[in-house]
Amino acid sequence: MGPSTEGLVVDAVSVTYPAAGRRDEGARTAVDHVSLTVGHGEVVALLGPSGCGKSSLLRAVAGLEPVATGRVVWDGDDVAGRPVHERGFGLMFQDGQLFAHLDVAGNVAYGLRNRNVPREERRTRVAELLELVGLPGSGDRSVSTMSGGERQRVALARALAPQPRLLLLDEPLSALDRALRERLATDLRGVLAATGTTALFVTHDHDEAFAVADRVAVMARGTLLQVNTPAALWAAPADREVATFLGYQAFVPGTAGEPSVAVAPDGLVLDDGSAGPTPPTGRWAATVVGSAFRRGRTEVTVDVDLGEGTVRCTAVTPSGPPVVGEVRPGASVHVVLDESRTATLAG
């Protein structure tokens, strides 16, 4: 058996939804011949804007949506005929979907009861998992008294309890506020690593995808655009669409057949005016729109033409004291690239 049959193999899978109206025409294709692998112990993020088909693909893997074409294979076995409850794939939703009529321990033990795990073992396992997700001793709490973050921790413990072969996570952190999301992303990464769980993780937030996943698959309009490790993806986005989705804010067109350069959010630097010769990457005149002091330095919003017409970008001030006086709205300034904060597009 070659390595390609290990773990999850999604092979040319399509998912279609029947038309809502009376006639059968107009069925919508949400996922269009997508192929993807997730190796044992690997965490792969499906990153894409809402409506790109990433959740449909996740549901198809879980067995909640029928597959229109292609196969879903685990360790060489096609799981097509297996109903959801026999696949051994766990699932965690955005809003947790905890069972309100059960307490925390009852929720976590739910999957263990389905497998007739003896009571003592169940109790030990529940305690272990609650410890693991940072909620030790809260087994007899009611889920209705918990905060959003705590609920998601319980949902994670519940999904992990039956030791699923594969854990599917559908935007598990999206419903939480920013600070909590960042902390939970780190915790999630830790828990998945500690349990050696194989996971497929759906998100629309690139920071979250990068924080949690070993590899990131960028998806749009039902197809995969690019799959790679976060570092490789960031260093060489396949095309503008991927780069835009990863957070690159603008593009400098390549000259004489050379590929374009994508500019990161902090890739434009305000030229302090005292500079000598124009750097080889270029130097552009810009008009200040506004400025804000953020994270210890001044970020200036400018209108600038990098070669493809005027676009609105953010430029940072060079290190040193803030230069607020010079960046009144309407002021003319110059910007240059910070080459460490750009990426050359592959295509």
Add this chain to the structure above:
Amino acid sequence: MDQGLDRVGDRLTTAGRTGWRATAAWALAAGVPLAFLGLFFAWPVATLVGRGFVADGALDLTGFREVFTEPRTWRIIGLTLGQALVGSVLSLLLGIPGAYVLYRCTFPGRTLVRALVTVPFVLPTVVVGVAFRALLAESGPLGGLGLDGTFAAIVLALVFFNYSVVVRTVGGLWEHLDPRAEQAARALGASPARAFRTVTLPALAPAITSAGAVVFLFCATAFGVVLVLGGQRYATVETEIWMQTVQFLDLRTAAVLSVVQLVIVTAALWAAARARSRREHALALSPATRSSRPLRRTDALPVAVTAAVVTLLLAWPLGNLVLQSLRTPDGWGLGNYVALGTTGGRNALTVTVWEATATSLRTAALAAAVAVVVGGLVALVVSRRPRSPHARRAVSVLDAVVMLPLGVSAVTVGFGFLITLDRPLGLDVDLRTSGLLVPLAQAVVATPLVVRTVLPVLRAVDPRQREVAATLGASPGRVLATVDWPVAARSLGLAVGFAFAVSLGEFGATSFLARPDTATLPIVIFRLIGRPGAENYGMALAASVVLAVVTATVMLVAERLRGERTGEF
């Protein structure tokens, strides 16, 4: 290659097997209620209606011409629509302030008043008729007004009966409305009246139309109330069907009137369904907020209206009923209650009232059991949203079909039973003598209520709860047992109570089917009030109190079993 083909074959059979099993289970769940309603509802009703159209084996529509050329028919239709319209408009006008006071404001004793407002709706129609009779009859405290046997008396009783429907339907939505929308309107310069008219009222509109349509339906099909209060002078389509079949044995006229009734009812049901789908939509948009606040001086008008309705229209007739039941020819005392152990003056009855009470309880228990099984299965099937458009359409058809018994006159059902179930399907059993007919007919009447109680609760279960359970290894059966059942169980308790109460008070169908020795409490009351003699009248009042107490107790117990209010009524 061969191996590959084998694997494909394997896949097809596994997928085919599980699919087949699931389909069979759902077909059974849908088939049992359909078979029940087909045998005990569609067939008897169709047979009865058919008798009106078929003469000597050929289609004969002359019955329609004859009935519609009678001025009496038009008078009856006019009166039916008139009393339903006046009754529902009055219920809405009085009920909306009531909904505000009881669901949007807090004050000491609110729970008690809410419970009191609920009582009339579950009271048997015969009891309501008797209670108003006791109030308006010459011997009663309002005898001087001469309202006994008038249109006004019927309308008052209908409002008494339906006030709670409006209060609970509208109030249920109102307490979930986010008060911040109205506060935003006020901050934008709208006066309280304008904010109410432009923000709150439109948000309540679906509940108001839904309540209006349901009340119209109840008023248009009222039977017991009209029969007790209207006598011969005020007939509605429903009582006329009864009159034509029982008194004049004119099946053709009765069948034609049944069709008229069906048209009226279908229109009201259609309007209710449209309003309901809009309401479910609206409810999904607004989060459940606890938005009650203490009463203020500006609430004086709705408080005054509600206080007047609750004391004069609701409490007084009931209090008066209890009071009058304690009045005997020899002064005040429990004489009328002691007489419940007898068969009445001049042997008005074949059984004692206590025996009839036992029969009622036995019958209602059986009917409730049947209705909960049938209605529960329907609610389960209808709560699902299948992927395939065809299956989805089948589900919505089933949803509509089981509501039909709400719309067909119970009198029609009862009489249909009599003419079809002597030897059902050619089998050599006469169901009429087995004592099963009454509970079966009552179950048919109660089934739609069970569906309407359980269905919203099951629909409120997020489908992803079932999905998450499946990914945790729960088989479809276990998903039902561990996700749907814990949620539905509480509403099922309420559904049992509802079905039991409805069966206890059922009068239309039972009046045809109960034999003298198996008469239920409402039948006995109706017989007593139709017989001369102060003794029988006093017994009728006492028996009404007994029936009211039993029914109210059942409903209060059922209400206790319910948590958050999500049902239809």
